Amino acid sequence: MKYILFFLALCSTGFYACKPEMLIAPSEPRKDISGNWQIIKATRNGTDLTTRFDFSPFRIRFTDSTYTIDNPVPFIVSRNGKWAFDDPAYPFTLSFQAADSGAKTSPLLFPVTGGQRNLIITFSSGCSLNTYQYTLQKAN
Amino acid sequence: MQHQPVQHKPSGKRKISAGVIWKVIGALLLLIIASCSITIDSVVQPSGVNGGDILPVTLNVTIETNDNQTSNFMVAVLVPKVWKAAQNATITFTSDITSGDQSMSVIPAGTPAPQGGGLDWPTLLATKIGNGGNLLPDYEWVAFYSNASYSVVANATIHATVSIKIKTTTDNLLFKPGYCVANSTDGLSSSDRYAASFTGCLQVNGQGDLIDFCNPQISTVDPRTSLDNDIVTLTFDGGVQSTGLDNASEVYLCIAGITTTGDSLTVCTQTDATKMTSLGLSKWQKDIWPRKLFNLADNQHLTRLRYFFTDATGGTRVGYAGGSTPFMYTFKCQ
Numbered sequence: 001m002k003y004i005l006f007f008l009a010l011c012s013t014g015f016y017a018c019k020p021e022m023l024i025a026p027s028e029p030r031k032d033i034s035g036n037w038q039i040i041k042a043t044r045n046g047t048d049l050t051t052r053f054d055f056s057p058f059r060i061r062f063t064d065s066t067y068t069i070d071n072p073v074p075f076i077v078s079r080n081g082k083w084a085f086d087d088p089a090y091p092f093t094l095s096f097q098a099a100d101s102g103a104k105t106s107p108l109l110f111p112v113t114g115g116q117r118n119l120i121i122t123f124s125s126g127c128s129l130n131t132y133q134y135t136l137q138k139a140n
Numbered sequence: 141m142q143h144q145p146v147q148h149k150p151s152g153k154r155k156i157s158a159g160v161i162w163k164v165i166g167a168l169l170l171l172i173i174a175s176c177s178i179t180i181d182s183v184v185q186p187s188g189v190n191g192g193d194i195l196p197v198t199l200n201v202t203i204e205t206n207d208n209q210t211s212n213f214m215v216a217v218l219v220p221k222v223w224k225a226a227q228n229a230t231i232t233f234t235s236d237i238t239s240g241d242q243s244m245s246v247i248p249a250g251t252p253a254p255q256g257g258g259l260d261w262p263t264l265l266a267t268k269i270g271n272g273g274n275l276l277p278d279y280e281w282v283a284f285y286s287n288a289s290y291s292v293v294a295n296a297t298i299h300a301t302v303s304i305k306i307k308t309t310t311d312n313l314l315f316k317p318g319y320c321v322a323n324s325t326d327g328l329s330s331s332d333r334y335a336a337s338f339t340g341c342l343q344v345n346g347q348g349d350l351i352d353f354c355n356p357q358i359s360t361v362d363p364r365t366s367l368d369n370d371i372v373t374l375t376f377d378g379g380v381q382s383t384g385l386d387n388a389s390e391v392y393l394c395i396a397g398i399t400t401t402g403d404s405l406t407v408c409t410q411t412d413a414t415k416m417t418s419l420g421l422s423k424w425q426k427d428i429w430p431r432k433l434f435n436l437a438d439n440q441h442l443t444r445l446r447y448f449f450t451d452a453t454g455g456t457r458v459g460y461a462g463g464s465t466p467f468m469y470t471f472k473c474q
Contacts, residue, residue: 044371045363047277052417053371053427074371074429126370127473129221130363 028089041135074125191346199302211323216283218318228307235300244284254327272338312346378422395447
């Protein structure tokens with residue numbers, strides 16, 4: 001009898017001990033671009049214009065959902081408005097919805113270079129045959 | 141313990157060293173490689189074509205093989221970007237080893253060329269073969285592969301006739317077209333594995349400002365196709381001919397923008413906004429953003445630019461061909 005009780009106790013202990021482990025996959029954080037950004041590199045059809053054209057006064061300020069542009073240069077949009085990623089965790093495009101106009105979308109690269117996060121966007125500001133690529137970095 | 145020196149016993153037969161063997165193999169390989177070739181024997185191309193018409197070109201090609209190989213045939217054309225040859229060109233060929241017209245298709249940009257170090261065909265062609273002396277940067281190589289691959293046997297001589305038809309645009313231009321043939325296995329790996337040919341200056345009798353890729357220009361505009369919200373680069377090359385600015389230490393832009401309503405907006409003061417950057421050798425350059433330079437309102441758009449180059453006083457003006465007629469640039473996007 002003692003053996004039976006011991007066996008039952010062992011089984012019930014084992015039964016309660018074998019709970020399935022709940023594994024929670026770590027979630028990728030939303031990419032945060034809030035703040036002021038400046039242009040550190042600009043190309044037109046592959047030609048580097050960074051030192052030839054004065055991009056230095058340009059600033060774009062992103063908040064949670066809006067952007068504002070100061071000292072504009074040829075850009076994907078020319079007015080302030082709203083922005084959105086296609087996927088907040090894994091963004092591949094960045095959309096700009098300027099006030100009173102349709103959304104414009106740019107392919108997005110989001111590399112870290114020299115410890116600094118860069119935003120690389122590609123667009124046409126005038127003729128669609130001309131492609132501009134701007135690399136933006138957080139302004140101090 | 142005493143170390144004994146190791147002795148090599150001379151053999152009765154004279155040994156051929158490994159170096160000599162490799163040299164012989166190398167020479168044989170060189171002989172084999174050198175015996176494989178592809179050539180463009182002739183290019184049949186009209187000297188001129190009306191803008192908007194189809195430019196017909198025929199390449200007569202000879203391929204000599206040294207080994208069995210199965211590859212796609214590659215034909216590339218160097219054309220003005222504005223023609224959009226990827227969409228507007230068709231290439232077919234006939235040959236000794238095929239029956240009927242063989243069709244070809246554009247190789248999408250970004251597709252790595254064989255043995256091209258990761259470069260795609262347009263980039264590799266521009267790097268290795270160049271631009272054929274075209275002086276404006278608005279050209280492109282567009283490459284085509286045969287839709288089928290072909291097996292060739294060793295030591296064969298194959299003749300191919302390539303037919304290229306490119307729909308031109310109505311642009312008025314002078315251009316030096318270029319042609320290249322190769323295959324999908326060897327790519328441009330060595331000079332005997334491909335052939336390239338550039339023709340003389342082709343005249344396209346179109347409309348609007350002449351876009352002259354062939355002759356040095358005193359002023360050029362880059363890009364050729366743009367709108368007023370683009371960054372437009374104006375260049376003055378005083379080395380092309382003698383002008384009133386030969387000895388100028390500073391050169392400025394005197395420019396007018398013509399709006400869609402016919403208004404003329406002029407910026408002709410010698411300031412930083414109009415000051416050109418010296419590139420040396422009497423060459424000057426200025427990048428402008430027309431919408432800002434002319435302070436355009438949202439509802440204003442430019443159709444043309446009319447401009448001169450001046451000295452620091454504004455007293456000496458140089459226009460088209462060094463004269464007093466302004467240079468003209470028409471905004472367009474097609």
